[in-house]
Amino acid sequence: xxxxxxxxxxxxxxIQFSYRPSLPLVLDIESFVLGPGQSCFLYGPSGCGKTTxxxxxxxxxxxxxxxxxxxxxxxxxxxxxxxxxxxxxxxxYIFQMFNxxxxxxxxxxxxxxxxxxxxxKAEDIHKIAASLGITALLxxxxxxxxxxxxxxxxxxxxxxxxxxxxIADEPTSALDSAHRENFLQLLLxxxxxxxxxxxxxxxxQSLAPLFEKxxxxxxxxxxxxxxxx
Amino acid sequence: MLLLSLAWQSLRNRRVTxxxxxxxxxxxxxxxxxxxxxxxSARESFASTISGTDLIVGARGGGLQLLLYTVFRMGTATxxxxxxxxxxxxxHPAVAWTIPYSLGxxxxxxxxxxxxxxxxxxxxxxNTGQVRFASGRAPxxxxxTALGSDAAAKxxxxxxTKVTLTHGIGAAGIMDxxxxxxxxxxxxxxxxxxxxxxxxxxxxxxxxxxxxWQGGAPPEPGEETPSSKLKKEDLKVEAIxxxxxxxxxxxDTLRIQRDINNYLPEPLMAIIPGVAMGELxxxxxxxxxxxxxxxxxxxxxxxxxxxxxxxxxxxxxRREMAILRALGAGPAKILxxxxxxxxxxxxxGCILGVAMMYAGIASLQGVVERQFGLYLRxxxxxxxxxxxxxxxxxxxxxxxxxxxxxxxxxxxxxGLSVRV
Numbered sequence: 107x108x109x110x111x112x113x114x115x116x117x118x119x120x121i122q123f124s125y126r127p128s129l130p131l132v133l134d135i136e137s138f139v140l141g142p143g144q145s146c147f148l149y150g151p152s153g154c155g156k157t158t159x160x161x162x163x164x165x166x167x168x169x170x171x172x173x174x175x176x177x178x179x180x181x182x183x184x185x186x187x188x189x190x191x192x193x194x195x196x197x198x199y200i201f202q203m204f205n206x207x208x209x210x211x212x213x214x215x216x217x218x219x220x221x222x223x224x225x226x227k228a229e230d231i232h233k234i235a236a237s238l239g240i241t242a243l244l245x246x247x248x249x250x251x252x253x254x255x256x257x258x259x260x261x262x263x264x265x266x267x268x269x270x271x272x273i274a275d276e277p278t279s280a281l282d283s284a285h286r287e288n289f290l291q292l293l294l295x296x297x298x299x300x301x302x303x304x305x306x307x308x309x310x311q312s313l314a315p316l317f318e319k320x321x322x323x324x325x326x327x328x329x330x331x332x333x334x335x
Numbered sequence: 336m337l338l339l340s341l342a343w344q345s346l347r348n349r350r351v352t353x354x355x356x357x358x359x360x361x362x363x364x365x366x367x368x369x370x371x372x373x374x375x376s377a378r379e380s381f382a383s384t385i386s387g388t389d390l391i392v393g394a395r396g397g398g399l400q401l402l403l404y405t406v407f408r409m410g411t412a413t414x415x416x417x418x419x420x421x422x423x424x425x426x427h428p429a430v431a432w433t434i435p436y437s438l439g440x441x442x443x444x445x446x447x448x449x450x451x452x453x454x455x456x457x458x459x460x461x462n463t464g465q466v467r468f469a470s471g472r473a474p475x476x477x478x479x480t481a482l483g484s485d486a487a488a489k490x491x492x493x494x495x496t497k498v499t500l501t502h503g504i505g506a507a508g509i510m511d512x513x514x515x516x517x518x519x520x521x522x523x524x525x526x527x528x529x530x531x532x533x534x535x536x537x538x539x540x541x542x543x544x545x546x547x548w549q550g551g552a553p554p555e556p557g558e559e560t561p562s563s564k565l566k567k568e569d570l571k572v573e574a575i576x577x578x579x580x581x582x583x584x585x586x587d588t589l590r591i592q593r594d595i596n597n598y599l600p601e602p603l604m605a606i607i608p609g610v611a612m613g614e615l616x617x618x619x620x621x622x623x624x625x626x627x628x629x630x631x632x633x634x635x636x637x638x639x640x641x642x643x644x645x646x647x648x649x650x651x652x653r654r655e656m657a658i659l660r661a662l663g664a665g666p667a668k669i670l671x672x673x674x675x676x677x678x679x680x681x682x683x684g685c686i687l688g689v690a691m692m693y694a695g696i697a698s699l700q701g702v703v704e705r706q707f708g709l710y711l712r713x714x715x716x717x718x719x720x721x722x723x724x725x726x727x728x729x730x731x732x733x734x735x736x737x738x739x740x741x742x743x744x745x746x747x748x749x750g751l752s753v754r755v
Contacts, residue, residue: 167750201661214344
């Protein structure tokens with residue numbers, strides 16, 4: 107539900123961020139723009155401020171300076187609790203691994219966003235589950251699932267209720283290469299079908315060609331300290 | 336609602352810890368309420384050692400002392416009540432009945448009480464409890480005796496045993512009434528009151544053993560009067576130690592008390608048992624407070640167990656917190672989730688604890704009464720119990736705040752990342 111006045115899903119301008127004023131900058135980005143419904147591959151090796159950037163976009167962190175406009179909302183002007191509610195209703199989030207609450211079964215894990223936020227509707231659970239191939243798993247405990255299955259359940263949870271933006275933080279790094287491509291295709295197809303923008307962060311550049319837009323965080327972030335391996 | 340169901344499922348997921356935690360809280364609550372029940376029972380048991388008696392009358396002296404030697408068989412009287420005075424009051428038109436007590440002798444540490452048939456007919460404890468015989472009958476002749484149940488159990492005398500009483504409260508053998516042995520003709524039922532710790536003879540019996548003792552010392556050797564030469568008709572009771580009195584109408588109690596206190600022929604004193612018992616009980620108030628403090632600490636320990644149980648899960652649950660955070664649950668919700676978990680544990684523990692206490696009282700009642708002479712009565716769910724349970728829950732919120740606050744801080748620090 108991006109505001110019609112905003113042409114982009116994400117628009118960052120001249121942002122600076124440090125965890126404390128006394129500490130050096132972690133992020134210093136002149137501009138970062140993601141169009142609505144666009145899929146974007148963000149190359150982010152460790153140590154370049156990836157987690158911090160995602161925290162800013164998801165509204166968990168607040169920039170010291172600059173404009174953070176996500177889905178038409180100026181996050182700097184929102185209170186912490188409003189950002190929490192906004193995040194839950196507008197963003198689907200997929201972690202690298204261990205995405206699921208261990209004491210809930212697959213169905214309850216997928217439905218969690220809809221129970222936290224009334225704006226996210228639960229009716230498409232069967233459609234989503236079917237398209238991700240996890241219909242048979244719905245009543246299983248999450249600890250019985252393989253890592254690949256877990257990530258698909260996490261994708262279903264991110265997609266349920268059609269949030270306009272899906273953020274995926276290295277969701278494929280725990281998968282082997284065969285599952286990786288397969289998972290990515292499913293995720294991309296689902297986001298496209300739902301019209302959701304997808305911000306996909308990974309250090310695995312071989313995946314980049316599958317996306318409409320490719321960016322590299324070390325290039326964007328002037329505060330990045332390139333990690334020399 | 337969602338948080339409640341999340342908290343519930345999270346607890347269910349950690350089944351063993353949850354059950355153990357609930358059980359330890361339940362035990363501590365049961366102990367707290369049990370101690371409270373014990374306290375109330377002890378007070379009631381104490382207060383109902385004597386019922387149905389309006390006044391206790393003895394020679395003028397200390398009221399507490401009078402209560403102690405008449406009801407609790409402790410301490411000694413300094414003066415007697417003349418038989419004429421007793422007759423005056425027992426035949427007083429406003430008096431329903433009296434029970435005379437003649438004290439001062441003992442047998443192997445058990446007090447001897449000289450009394451009459453009124454004691455067996457009229458004496459009441461715990462409202463309706465009455466003196467009954469486990470075997471045999473009340474002593475009638477001057478050389479017959481009945482044993483209280485504790486005395487009978489400790490001494491092990493069967494009916495028909497010959498018993499020698501001792502003058503005074505000292506050890507046997509110094510001033511024995513060995514010239515006038517008594518025969519055990521009855522053993523009293525257990526009452527769980529000081530009645531059980533005494534030996535009963537008739538007033539005439541008390542007179543008989545003191546024939547020739549007018550000076551307060553045993554008769555010279557050769558001057559003893561053996562039982563065989565005594566006849567009940569010849570024995571004239573000249574004094575008793577005290578008597579219990581029941582007024583025909585309780586409204587008269589205060590008036591009779593005043594009249595007794597102002598009785599001209601002899602300096603007497605009448606006390607109202609309830610009032611005197613209250614005074615006596617207030618002296619053991621410290622024990623009550625100590626019991627309460629111990630109960631409070633037991634609960635604290637139970638709740639600390641809960642704190643440990645939740646706190647140790649905090650680290651392994653950081654991932655869970657990050658997920659909830661990503662799903663839009665604010666730090667306040669995380670705090671609430673942990674508080675709800677604490678509250679769920681504590682309230683389940685409280686419910687189970689109350690149930691355990693009910694069951695405990697029901698099953699231990701008999702044993703405690705038999706073994707300790709304490710009548711455990713379940714008083715029903717009292718407002719105080721509600722207050723106690725409320726305090727436990729309040730304390731559980733306070734203690735639950737510790738892990739909840741820690742989780743809150745973790746969530747703020749971790750954001751969407753988790754360092755596991």
